[in-house]
Amino acid sequence: MIELLLVPLITTLVLAFFIRYKRITWTLFLAANGFVLYKLYSIYGIWNLSYKVDTAYKILGAELTLGVSNNPIGWYFAFFSALITLLISLFSIGFNKNSRSNVSVIWMLIIFSNLGIFFAQDWVTFFMMWELMGWTSFFAITNGKDKALDGAKYYLALSLFGAALMLIAISVLAQYTGTFQIFASAYGLLQIINSSTKLGIGILLLFLTTFLIKSAIFPFYMWPQKVYSEGPEDYITFMSSVMIKYGIYPMAIFIVPVVGSADLPMILNTGNVLQYTIGYLGAISAILGTILAIFQTDMKKLFAYSSVANMGYILLGFSSMTIVGFEGSLFHVVNHMILKAAIFLTLAAVVFRTGESEMHKLGGLVYRMPLTFMTFLLGIIAAAGIPPLNGFGSKWMIIQALMSKRMVVFAIAMIFASTGAFMYLFRALASIFLGQLPDRYKDVKEVPPTMAIPMFIMMVIMLLTGVVPGVVMKPLTSALKAVGYNVEVASWTTLEGSLKNSVIDLKIVFYMFVAGVIISALMYFFGNKSEKVPQNDNYTAGEYPEEWGVDADRFNYSYAFYQPFKEMFEPLLESVSIDGFFASIGRNFEFLSSTIQGLFKRGEGAVLLFSIGVLLLILGGLII
Amino acid sequence: MMAVLRVFLFGIFAIFIGLLFMGIGRKVIARIQLRYGPPFYQAFLDVGKLFARKSITHNFVMDLGMVMALGGLLATMLFVPIAGHVAVKTSTNLIVIMYLMAIGYLGMAMAVAASGNPNATIGVSRALTMMLGYEVPFFTVILGLIIVNGTSSLELISQSQAGSILNWNMIKFPLAFIAAEIALQAMMGEKPFDAMIAPAEIASGPMVELSGKYLGLAFLTHAVSIFVETAIIVNLFMGGASNIFTFVLKQFEIYLITIFIEAVFPRFKIEQAVKFLWTVPIGIAVLQLLLILL
Amino acid sequence: MELPPAMTSRWDVERFGVGPMATPRQADVLLVTGYVSLKTLKRIIRTYEQMPEPKWVLAFGSCTVNGGIYWDSYNTITNLAEYIPVDITVSGCMPRPEAVIDALQTLMKMIQSGEAGAYKKYKENYEYYKANQDRVLKKTVPVLGQTPKNDLEGKDEDAKE
Known part of the structure; x- marks a missing residue:
């Protein structure tokens, strides 16, 4: 089991050595992907495979065991992503012949974290791999291009935000259930929901937000278009087909069983509140994604x-x-x-x-x-x-x-x-x-x-x-x-x-x-x-378009394709833009941080901050 | 062997009935407009003539697309139960039928866009906008019927209305029927929802570069689509039929309603059409859905 | 002007299976109605060449046969048949809708008996037609295709002469 993870990791190191030689790196990349696919194929059905590192530590009352294990749904995700990755890497050999930068090293590291996410046995391993994937993709997207920096930063900020939420959720969950194991904690969370509903739903929503960010669901639907339009095309292929599913996998193994069996208020006897929340997020993403795609x-x-x-x-x-x-x-x-x-x-x-x-x-x-x-x-x-x-x-x-x-x-x-x-x-x-x-x-x-x-x-x-x-x-x-x-x-x-x-x-x-x-x-x-006629032999009401200065490029109808339809939706789209909302949050943060910075620079600010700190300390002491 | 023959016969039957309807439809329109009108077999003559003529093509996508268009609609037709007969033994799933129909339209759109004429592409862009307009009310209607019957099989829905005329969904859910009729009008691309054809404005839109057998294939595609769409409505609302003759008669009644509306109405602009489809029929359909659910 | 009544309720040409088509690709018969100026001729030729075979031309009114009242105009042609092959002509200025219907029916009979095949002549004698077309179309230089620069050059040359 462990060689499945070790091979990509070692390949990453080797690739980093040969980064100047494109032919070698991409061939090696293909070979490593081929190995991963073969290995995944060979471990099908052997669900008791696992590799564990027992540390003697206990954090938050839960035993810290790092481990990977072969689980069926994880295998399902990992196998098909490996298949697609293999095909993309074959494509990359030809595609990168003339490109200046080399994305293969970072990409291999992402494949490593990919396998880690799908086979993680406990939340700590899962979180580490999740983080690794988040910042490595930042480098893969920018890939030495300044133009891509904006989109990549947006993605990184969202990733970090999501990871922070997940860290909180993991800690709270570990505190209450006493375990980091993913499957065990799912049952634990169910019990929490049944005993104290608000806390349970809170934890669940924290997890859900993290996964929604990674899968570009409604409130976070803006990152794909920012990222995809700038990154290297072959890596974007991987990202759009495989990486966007990272949020779906934990939802499938963790969120769905919990939400499906939680005892929550029902709506119209068809589903509980959380079910409808997920459904509405999905429905809004589906409709909004479609409408926005029509106008790109x-x-x-x-x-x-x-x-x-x-x-x-x-x-x-x-x-x-x-x-x-x-x-x-x-x-x-x-x-x-x-x-x-x-x-x-x-x-x-x-x-x-x-x-x-x-x-x-x-x-x-x-x-x-x-x-x-x-x-x-x-x-x-x-x-x-x-x-x-x-x-x-x-x-x-x-x-x-x-x-x-x-x-x-x-x-x-x-x-x-x-x-x-x-x-x-x-x-x-x-x-x-x-x-x-x-x-x-x-x-x-x-x-x-x-x-x-x-x-x-x-x-x-x-x-x-x-x-x-x-x-x-x-x-x-x-x-x-x-x-x-x-x-x-x-x-x-x-x-x-x-x-x-x-x-x-x-x-x-x-x-x-x-x-x-x-x-x-x-x-x-x-x-x-x-009979076959050339492309410029077209019905033009008897006119010769060339005489009017219309060449083949201008004779196409492809700009403003759905103009009447767009005009119908324009007022709606202008009022609903999550991007503006995020931008305003960003501006507020900038304002806040510059204010705090100003306080530090000037002398009286430091005194003020100190006194606030003392006040908080005293208040905290009083409350406890 | 029998199965192949059966499939072939069903296909030919649909084309025949569709063309007959088209011919009679032209005659009826002419009579409404106080004209004498062409003979009822005119559509057959037209198609025969078109296939006999030489034609032009721009590239292989045009050929591929036209074949795909008729092929997709014929495939759809093979899934629709006709008076209880289906070409092959399947569960006649409504969602499958609706999606299969799309491949025909996609093929047609592809073929005409490949010709490189902007008029054709404008026509297709309008047709697809219209499609979004009518699919939503039509599906809302279907959804109500599916929930009532607990099945998405067209055959089971039509069987559930057996017996007297009072069991027909047309009588039981009149609002749904009206909404479906309006959606059907748009689905067939008849006036007032024919902004995608608009001969005077965009030179018959998608058909602008089609000549000879390509136009012939487009005619046949339209004929089969008439057959399929009326057959779906008959199965959904008029309880199918016990024999093929009655079935075709019912289909013709549905087609006549469409033709009557077509003969007397002017044309909507595309955004007016979509706005109309998203207010009136959807409103009616949602009202019916609420009546069913509550 | 004779075609709308021919198509609508009064005469209804559709009862013979004849209807208007929007583009030359779908059409069998090209009706040239009225006098043909040189600019129109250019468009007629393009339209005619875009029609797939078999195709027929119906020249309509005296203007297309001998120029009619425009017989001595500087920019109309007098006989359409010199530029594209004409299968059948309708005389009159202007002909009645009955005449249109009659011409169409005669054309149908001619097609059935194999008499009407002028499009084959166009293929065989392409050089003849092309030469005739070029001779008159020389006079029509595209108006919008020219750049101002060319104009100036032309004027300069004129001035020198």
Whole structure:
């Protein structure tokens, strides 16, 4: 078990030595990821593996034992993140050929903390890994670029805030339950909630806030767009597909069991208060993420908001607190990992070839990069949740769960978000790949094989997971069964909903789709033959656009794509901006700190502070 | 082999009925406008002519997208129960049907955007905005029916209304039916919700660069979508039917309502349409949902 | 002006399955209604070339046949058939909607009997048509495409001569 963590750590050191030699570092990086994946594959099903360091210390009345152990849900998260990471690292070899800086060292350290988070046995190890991940990603995002500093700082500040909250929560929890073990403390927290509700909910909310920050849920939905638009593209792929799920994992193993079985006031007999809190946060994230994504012009920002919306779906699934919703959420975690990785890889390929990430400056790239286009197409079909690709199954399960619990508001929010998803996904497709190819991209080429192969594998994985969801659902259900949930191991192609007669066979859906396409292809071949015309031969009411000074770039409709729709939402979006709220907090802090600083600099301030301190001391003594 | 033949027959049937409806619809509109109107088989002639003509394409995405459009809608059609018959044995899940329908629209949107004509892209952007407009009220209606019946299977919902006409959801939940009708009008892209086509303004929008068989495929896609959408409404609100003839007759009644509205109304601007769809039908649907829940 | 009544309730050309299309890609028949100025000709040619085959041209009114009352204008053409192949013409100034309907039906009959195939002539004699087009279109220089600089240069040359 320990070698799983040691290998990334040692690789980090080795990589740091060879940081100047790109070819060596990235090959080593790939090899290390391959090892991690292989090792994870080999420890499947051996749930009693663990490695512990017993210290004799006791903090806050709880025994301090640092340890990692193989737990089923952690394995599920770790395995699929390792798979995606392997593909991204293969992509990185080609992608980083010409880049100046080298992100591989920091990235390897993040992979180490990644495994640490998923396999941590106790809160202290978990917290250490969490912190490690927080500040290492700061360096990975900036990666030597000043421009990225703002976004990275924002991310770091939120991370530190979250970590501080978690530290408080861990200490309080340890004080009351006398243990640092994650699973043991979950039962402890449940007892606390049942005995003194306010304290229990307080602890739970502290934990929840930490995880929400990491998963970019509603009040903290701003960091992805700030970070994704600046960081190195291949690392951003990792971040958007794998790292954003770090908040989901502890929610799945800790928050959901506690909230689901806590005895709290119910709303409409469908769920308790906390359930609804989580659900509303998820619903707001889903809707707000969708609406904001529709109005972005930068493609990376667009998909950053799409991630926010997808995290919202996962939270909605959790909020139903049914086994179908829970399975659906965890399934969506992996689906989102796969499809977001595929989409961001294509975006990285586009940036690699054109150096442009503003959508309205691109266009017509399908003429030059057909494979990238196909990957992107399958990616957005999956992201829109359309069968027969992945992304559908999990969304379907979540909606089923919400409907069976009669959570109508959440179900409508989900439908709103996934229909709105068509809007922004299609906008990205049309603006980047379709339309007219501007003259300046006439000699853009398809990406080299090292980048094309991972994209192709991504396509295969998306289709496979879409048609045979068992490849994910089987490990998931066995893991849930091993943890003690009352589930049956899923079959290869069918998914089971929670309503009456709601078993769907995705294999049949796929066959029907193929049948439909065959009939329609027959019609197509039955028709008379067609002739290919160049892109500028277009209907323009008889005019020659060139004569009016309209070149291919200006002939695209890709700026202000949903203008009438945007005008509808403008008043709303202006009044609701969490960013302004955070900025005001920042300003207040600045003001406060400069005031305190001023007090220190001048002599009378020191006297004042001293006297305040004495006063507080006396007051404290009196109270105690 | 039988299954393949069955699937093929269902597909052809849907195309046939859809085209027939389109032809009769044109005739009905003409009669409302005091014209004589084309013969009822005009839609077949049109499609035949379009397939026989030569056509132009801009790149392979156009071909792929058009095939995907018709393919996606035919696949949807195979999941819809027609008078109790389904092409294959499935649970006829409503959510699956709604999502599968989207792939057809996505294919169509992709094909026309690939042509590189700004009019087409404007049309698609309007169509997608409209989609967000009508999906929300329509789903709210469906949600109410699903909660009442405790199932999301279209077949079970239609079976639950068997017996007399009083069991129909149309009678039991009239508000839901009205909301669904308005959403259906937008779903079919008929007036007053046809801002995405708007021939005089954006040169028929998505269809601007489609010629010959591409336009033919677009026609067939529209025909199948008419079939699927009316079939969903018939199953949801009119209790399906015992035989195919009655079923098609009921579908035609639904289509006639749409055509009547289409014939006499002018066009909404896109933001007016979405505002309307998000106030009136949603209001009605939510009222019905509250009546069901409480 | 004759087409709206032909399409609407009074004459209703749709009963013969004929309807207006928004773009040349979807159209079978190009109706050239009225006199053709040189600027219009340029657009007509682009539109005609964008129509997929098979395609037919219906020249409408005397103006398109012999120039009509514009026969001696400096910037209208007199015979459309010199520039694009015309399948059928409707004479009159202006023709009645009945004449339009009659022409369309005659065109249909001609198509069925295989008489109407002028688009093939356009392909075969492309040089002839192209030469004719270029001869007159020389006179139309794009108005907005020119930059002021070119104008000045042209004036300078004139002044020298």
